[in-house]
Amino acid sequence: MKTALDEILCAYEASPESLIAVFQDVQERFRYLSEQHIREVAARLEVPLPQAYAVATFYNAFSLRPKGKYIIKICLGTACHVRGAPRILEEAERLLGISRGETTPDGKFSLETVNCLGACALGPIMVVGEKSHGHVTPLTVQDILKETEKS
Amino acid sequence: MRFTAVEQLKAHARNVADSLPAGGKMISVCGGSGCRASGALEVLAAFQEALAALRKNGASSAQVVLKETGCHGFCERGPLVVIRPGNIFYQRVGPEDVAEIVAKTVLKGEIVESLLYKDGEGPVVHEEDIPFYKHQTRQVFGDNGYISPRSVDDYLGRGGYQALAKVLESMTPEQVIAEVEASSLRGRGGGGFPTGRKWRSCREAAGERRYVICNADEGDPGAYMDRSILEGNPHRVIEGMIIGAFAVGAGQGYVYVRAEYPLAVENLRLALSEAREAGLLGENILGTKHSFDIKISRGGGAFVCGESTALMRSLEGKVGEPRTKHIHSVVSGFHDLPSNLNNVETWANIPLIINRGADWYTRTGTKHSKGTKLFSLVGKVVNTGLVEVPMGATLRQIIFDIGGGIPAGKAFKAVQTGGPSGGCLPASMLDLPVDFDELSAAGSMMGSGGMIVMDEETCMVDVARYFLGFLVEESCGKCTPCREGIYQLHTILDNITRGLGRPGDIERLEALAETVRDTSLCALGKTAANPVLSTLRYFREEYRRHIEDRQCPAGVCRALFRYDIDAELCTGCTRCARTCPQGAVSGKKKEPHQIDPAACIKCGICQDVCRFGAVIKVPA
Numbered sequence: 001m002k003t004a005l006d007e008i009l010c011a012y013e014a015s016p017e018s019l020i021a022v023f024q025d026v027q028e029r030f031r032y033l034s035e036q037h038i039r040e041v042a043a044r045l046e047v048p049l050p051q052a053y054a055v056a057t058f059y060n061a062f063s064l065r066p067k068g069k070y071i072i073k074i075c076l077g078t079a080c081h082v083r084g085a086p087r088i089l090e091e092a093e094r095l096l097g098i099s100r101g102e103t104t105p106d107g108k109f110s111l112e113t114v115n116c117l118g119a120c121a122l123g124p125i126m127v128v129g130e131k132s133h134g135h136v137t138p139l140t141v142q143d144i145l146k147e148t149e150k151s
Numbered sequence: 152m153r154f155t156a157v158e159q160l161k162a163h164a165r166n167v168a169d170s171l172p173a174g175g176k177m178i179s180v181c182g183g184s185g186c187r188a189s190g191a192l193e194v195l196a197a198f199q200e201a202l203a204a205l206r207k208n209g210a211s212s213a214q215v216v217l218k219e220t221g222c223h224g225f226c227e228r229g230p231l232v233v234i235r236p237g238n239i240f241y242q243r244v245g246p247e248d249v250a251e252i253v254a255k256t257v258l259k260g261e262i263v264e265s266l267l268y269k270d271g272e273g274p275v276v277h278e279e280d281i282p283f284y285k286h287q288t289r290q291v292f293g294d295n296g297y298i299s300p301r302s303v304d305d306y307l308g309r310g311g312y313q314a315l316a317k318v319l320e321s322m323t324p325e326q327v328i329a330e331v332e333a334s335s336l337r338g339r340g341g342g343g344f345p346t347g348r349k350w351r352s353c354r355e356a357a358g359e360r361r362y363v364i365c366n367a368d369e370g371d372p373g374a375y376m377d378r379s380i381l382e383g384n385p386h387r388v389i390e391g392m393i394i395g396a397f398a399v400g401a402g403q404g405y406v407y408v409r410a411e412y413p414l415a416v417e418n419l420r421l422a423l424s425e426a427r428e429a430g431l432l433g434e435n436i437l438g439t440k441h442s443f444d445i446k447i448s449r450g451g452g453a454f455v456c457g458e459s460t461a462l463m464r465s466l467e468g469k470v471g472e473p474r475t476k477h478i479h480s481v482v483s484g485f486h487d488l489p490s491n492l493n494n495v496e497t498w499a500n501i502p503l504i505i506n507r508g509a510d511w512y513t514r515t516g517t518k519h520s521k522g523t524k525l526f527s528l529v530g531k532v533v534n535t536g537l538v539e540v541p542m543g544a545t546l547r548q549i550i551f552d553i554g555g556g557i558p559a560g561k562a563f564k565a566v567q568t569g570g571p572s573g574g575c576l577p578a579s580m581l582d583l584p585v586d587f588d589e590l591s592a593a594g595s596m597m598g599s600g601g602m603i604v605m606d607e608e609t610c611m612v613d614v615a616r617y618f619l620g621f622l623v624e625e626s627c628g629k630c631t632p633c634r635e636g637i638y639q640l641h642t643i644l645d646n647i648t649r650g651l652g653r654p655g656d657i658e659r660l661e662a663l664a665e666t667v668r669d670t671s672l673c674a675l676g677k678t679a680a681n682p683v684l685s686t687l688r689y690f691r692e693e694y695r696r697h698i699e700d701r702q703c704p705a706g707v708c709r710a711l712f713r714y715d716i717d718a719e720l721c722t723g724c725t726r727c728a729r730t731c732p733q734g735a736v737s738g739k740k741k742e743p744h745q746i747d748p749a750a751c752i753k754c755g756i757c758q759d760v761c762r763f764g765a766v767i768k769v770p771a
C-alpha cells in the first residue's frame with residue numbers, strides 16, 4: 001500500500017534537488033513536518049539528515065509543529081504597515097490569546113504574519129484560509145474571527 | 152499544434168492576429184491577484200452566466216469574447232472590466248453590475264455611467280484617458296489587459312514569439328548578445344548590472360553545461376510587479392528566457408518563484424506546457440538545433456533567496472545562504488556551473504529589444520538607464536497600482552500625476568523605494584528623476600520597484616524600525632555583521648520608539664550602520680542600513696524629538712502618546728464607550744466622555760469609530 005508520503009515522493013525525481021518541493025507538499029498535506037517525515041524524506045532523497053533538518057528549519061514555509069485548522073495571515077508588508085497593520089495584529093493576538101507564530105490550544109487558529117500579499121490596494125489585509133479581507137480595522141477583526149468560527 | 156519550422160509559427164501568428172471578428176466585442180476582466188481579492192472571480196462568473204443566457208436566447212453573443220486577463224495595474228479601483236474595442240473602462244464592478252454592462256455596453260454600445268472612473272474633472276469613459284494610465288508608458292506591461300495568460304494564441308496574436316523567430320532565423324548568439332549590450336538594458340531586480348555583459352561572461356565561461364535562471368522570488372514588501380507579469384503574460388518571460396538560453400548556450404532553465412504566488416505558479420505552469428506542445432520548448436525548438444526547457448522551483452519563503460547565490464543554493468535543495476562573489480555565478484553558479492540569472496522584468500524586456508532593436512529601445516530613458524521601469528505604487532497614495540514609466544520620470548510625476556497624490560487631504564512626507572534595502576526620500580526630492588544612479592546618489596536605490604508613499608501620519612523612526620525588524624528575521628545568520636549588527640540596530644530603534652532612547656543613540660546608529668554596510672557578506676547586509684541612514688539623513692529632527700522630547704510627532708509610536716477626548720467636540724453619543732474592548736471609556740449620554748489611561752490598551756478603536764473627531768492623541 002502506498003502511503004501519503006509515497007504519493008508525494010512519486011511526483012518528484014529522487015534527488016536532493018527535490019527536497020524543498022517535497023517538504024512543501026508534506027507541509028501542505030499534514031500541516032507540519034514531523035520528525036518521521038523529515039527522516040524518511042531525507043533517506044529517500046539521499047540527503048544527509050542534518051541538511052534536511054537545516055532546510056526544514058531555515059525556510060518560513062515549514063513548521064515542525066502542526067498548524068491550526070484555520071490559518072490567519074496578517075500582512076505586515078510596508079504598505080499595510082503604514083496603513084496600521086500592527087494594530088490589526090495586536091487586536092488579533094488579544095482576541096485569540098496567542099502571539100504571532102502560535103496556534104490556539106484547541107488547534108483551531110494559527111496566527112501568522114506575512115511580508116506582503118501584493119494586494120496593497122486593499123491594505124491592511126487579513127487572510128483567513130483562502131479568503132482575503134481588505135481594509136481591516138481593529139474593530140472588524142472580531143467580526144472576521146466570528147464569521148470564521150461559524151463557517 | 153506543434154510548430155516544426157519558424158515559418159510555420161509566423162504563418163500561424165498572422166492567422167490569430169486580431170482574432171476578434173468584425174463588429175465583435177471583447178470583455179476583458181482583470182483576474183490579477185489584487186482584483187481577485189476584491190471579487191473579480193465572482194464578476195467573471197456572472198459574465199459567463201450572462202453570455203450563456205444570451206446564447207441560449209439566440210442573441211448575437213457569438214461575437215462576444217470574454218477574457219480573464221492578468222493584472223491591468225489599477226488595483227485601487229478593482230475589480231476592473233474593460234470592453235474593447237473602444238476601451239470602455241468600468242471600475243469597482245460587482246456581479247450585480249454585469250447584466251447592465253451586457254445589455255447596454257456589450258449589445259448596444261451604450262455607457263453605464265455609474266461604473267465609470269470619476270475624479271475632480273468628471274467621469275472618464277476610455278481607459279487611455281484616465282490619468283493613472285494616460286501618463287504611463289506601457290512597453291512591458293501593456294499586453295496584460297489584452298491577452299489571456301492561458302492562451303499562447305493570444306500572445307502570438309499580439310506579436311509574441313516573433314523575437315524568438317527572428318533570433319532563430321537570422322541571428323547568431325553573438326549578435327543577440329551584441330544587441331542586448333547595445334540596448335544598455337540593466338538588471339531590473341535591483342542591482343542594475345548590465346544584462347548584455349552578464350550574458351557575455353556566461354557564454355565565455357568554461358563549463359560542460361550552462362543554465363539560465365529567472366529570479367521570481369519577489370520578496371520586497373510592497374512590490375508585486377514581477378508577480379503581475381508572470382500572472383498576466385508568462386509567455387513573454389518564457390520567450391525572453393529561450394532567447395537568453397540561445398545566446399549564452401544553455402540547455403536548461405529554471406524559474407524560482409515564490410510559493411506565496413499560487414496564481415503565478417499556475418499560469419506559468421500552463422504556459423510552459425503550452426509552449427512545449429507548440430514546439431517552443433524542448434528538443435529542436437521550431438525545428439532548429441536549439442534545445443532548451445524550463446523547470447519551475449517554488450521558493451520556501453526566505454527573503455535572502457532573492458540574492459542570486461542564495462537562490463542557486465536553494466535551487467539545489469539546500470539552505471539558501473549566500474556566498475562571497477569573488478567568483479561570479481556566471482562562472483560558477485547553480486551546481487558550480489556557469490549560470491545566468493536575471494529577474495522577471497529583465498527577461499520580459501528581451502523580446503522587445505530583439506523585435507524593435509537596440510536603437511529604438513535606447514530612445515527611452517536617461518543616459519545610463521534605458522527603457523522603462525515598472526513600479527508598484529502603494530501605501531498612502533490615492534491610486535494604488537502598477538505603474539510603468541520611462542526611466543527618468545520624476546517621483547512627482549509618478550506619485551502625483553499617476554498616483555493622484557495623497558488621500559484624505561494629508562501632506563506627503565516621504566517615499567520609500569528599493570524595499571528593505573532602500574531608503575526614504577523626503578518632499579524636497581520629489582523632482583528627482585528616477586533611475587538607477589539618481590536614486591543611489593540620493594541614499595536610496597531602485598531595488599526591484601516597490602514605491603511606498605508615506606504621509607504626515609507615518610513616523611520615520613517607526614519605518615526604520617519596521618525595516619530593520621524585517622531584516623532581523625530574514626538575515627540568514629551566516630555572517631556576524633549582518634546577524635548581530637542588524638539586531639543591535641533594531642534594538643536601538645525599538646528603544647527609541649518606546650521612549651527609551653538615550654543621548655548618543657543617533658551617533659551609535661550611524662557608526663553601527665556603517666560597519667554593517669562595510670563588512671557584511673551579501674547585499675542583504677550591505678544595504679540593511681539604508682533605511683536607517685536615509686531616514687537619519689532626511690528626518691534627523693524626528694529622531695531627536697523621540698529621543699530628547701519623548702514625542703512622536705506623527706502619532707505612531709504608542710508609548711509616546713495617549714488617547715484623550717476633546718470635550719469641546721465630544722457630543723456624548725456613547726459610540727466609543729460601547730465599542731471600547733477594555734471598557735476604558737466612560738461618560739453619561741450627551742455629555743463629554745473620558746478615557747481612563749490606566750485601562751486603555753491604545754487599540755485606537757475609539758478614534759476609528761468617533762464621527763466627530765473628538766478622540767485625539769496627546770503626548771503621553
